[in-house]
Amino acid sequence: MINSRKLIVLVVSLAVLLACAKTAPPVQDTAADKAAVRAAGTARDKAYNAGDGAAVAALYAEDAVLSASQKQAGYMAAISMPVAVPK
Numbered sequence: 001m002i003n004s005r006k007l008i009v010l011v012v013s014l015a016v017l018l019a020c021a022k023t024a025p026p027v028q029d030t031a032a033d034k035a036a037v038r039a040a041g042t043a044r045d046k047a048y049n050a051g052d053g054a055a056v057a058a059l060y061a062e063d064a065v066l067s068a069s070q071k072q073a074g075y076m077a078a079i080s081m082p083v084a085v086p087k
Helices: 002-020 031-049 053-057
Strands: none
Touching: 031 053
16 A cells, blocks of 8 residues: 555656656747848948938837947937938
8 A cells, every 4th residue: 555655656746747847948040030130230330321310210119218338318319319420
């Protein structure tokens, strides 16, 4: 009787442990995400180099905050300020 009780406890314990075991997350294809990030970076560089502050601002969310040198410069108005491009 004691051996069968131990066996039942062992089987139930193993079942619980197996039910709680973590499985590897599914492999995700990130190529499209990487391409989108690169495209956004290219668009930003192109707009910045053209001095087009409005095009740069269009790449940000409406509630974006520009932080430069640990000081917040504001929201969309600050982001869309004209960009001075050194020549």
